[in-house]
Amino acid sequence: MWRHVASNTITFLIVGLVGAAGVVAWGVNEYSGDGPLETAICLRVEPGTTMRSVSRRLEDQGAVSSGAIYRIGAEYAEKSGQLKAGSHLIPERASMQRIVDIVTRGGASTCGTEILYKIGVNAVLAEVRELDPATSEFTELAEFDPTAEGVEIPEDYTEMRERADTRYRIAMAEGVTSWQVVQALNAIDTLEGDVEEVPAEGSLAPDSYEIAPGTQVEAVLARMQAAQERILAEAWEARADELPLESPEEALILASIVEKETGVAEERPQVASVFVNRLRQGMPLQTDPTVIYGITEGQGVLGRGLRQSELRAETPWNTYVINGLPPTPIANPGRAAIQAALNPAETDYVFFVADGTGGHAFAKTLAEHNSNVAKWREIEAQRAAGN
Structure with a gap:
């Protein structure tokens, strides 16, 4: 009789272990496999947000099949405490593993609102625009010339500057003169520290530059000069x-x-x-x-x-x-x-x-x-x- 009981107990333990292993395997597959999201979304994470609240929002928006598995996976990867504030682009079919990586990686916001300062040959424009995650295209919300006297600042611009996850970029066009660049940078209120001395003509690389509020104008010019030096040196060698x-x-x-x-x-x-x-x-x-x-x-x-x-x-x-x-x-x-x-x-x-x-x-x-x-x-x- 005792042998029979022991045999049944061992059998139940084996079945239980096999079942537990199956649950673990299922959970791992759910965590690393393609997610249910059919259309990309922009997930905004405010400072102080917890991984638990993020998991609930992701579940509500259909980005993850289980908020609990998402949290367990993040905890196991030791990333629960690494959540970064900002606007994060979550692509369609993104796995929970990829989403955890996206929201903990840091860096600039990858979606949401962007303020783009365009320095062109004939005009300077500050453009407020928002990325549509479904189409990966920007929708323009407001536009104005920051160098114009008495210009009326759009409300959208003021509001977006107050948001912590707004992204800022400067796009310098080819063929702009150094004097034009300095005049434009000095007029951008996101930057600080006006510059009077104009860099040597030709020494600034036309490109797109990510900036943060409070960046010094001199620092932006230094980046432009360093980039042009690299480009010219590489081209000269070739x-x-x-x-x-x-x-x-x-x-x-x-x-x-x-x-x-x-x-x-x-x-x-x-x-x-x-x-x-x-x-x-x-x-x-x-x-x-x-x-x-x-x-x-x-x-x-x-x-x-x-x-x-x-x-x-x-x-x-x-x-x-x-x-x-x-x-x-x-x-x-x-x-x-x-x-x-x-x-x-x-x-x-x-x-x-x-x-x-x-x-x-x-x-x-x-x-x-x-x-x-x-x-x-x-x-x-x-x-x-x-x-």
Whole structure:
């Protein structure tokens, strides 16, 4: 009899252990397998929020199948106390394991509201926008020019600046001058410490820069300069052979001219080839943007066409008058323009003119160029007549 009881007890223990192992295996699979979320969501975690409250919200929004398993998994991974405040993008079908990693990793918010400061050639804009997690596209909430006098600040901007999880970025466009960058940064109220000294022309890298409230303007400029130094050094090392350029500084000057001459990315190597061919042949570069820089010195936009007297005026930047490159860059070129200047297309082109499509028509001879110019004049006349 006792043997029978002992046998039954052992059997029950084995069944219990097997059952427990099965439950554990099921829990592990639930934790690491694809989640039930059908559409991405933006999970906002306020400072002081606990993992328990996050698990409940995730369960309510259909992101996890079990809040209890989510908490146990986070505890087992020793991440329960590492929850980071912010707005976190939870992708569709994300596993509980991945969600725990997302909300404890830290760094900038990956969704929610963003304030983007755009520094462009013709305008500076502060844009308040919100990411739709379902489409990964931003919806614009408000926009204004922070450099304008007496501008009315939108309520959305003020409200979003008070939120701890708002993300801030500065987007600097290619072809902006250093003076324009300094003026824009000094006008951004998220930054502190106005700067008076303008960095060397061409020394700032056009790019997108994450910032935090209270960041010093000088620190942002230092990041831009360091980035441009890296880009230029890498491009110089990978440059084509036998270029008519003596130094990285000369490459930066040529890149800035290429940047200002075309807004069509695919054209940059061809435009660069024209100027490289002219330098090789000892021809004047004859490019309008350098003349304009000699007039404005990079402080704003000319806003009108060039006069014949200006094309004849002797300034260090008038490439109709001087031979070779001007003494400094005329703007801050981007990576693509720098790479084009140091690895131009192999062509025999020495002329180009607008073709009416936003691009340019290139020519090897003056006769070809004159023909292209005549076509462009016809297009200009037709447009004028249409107005």
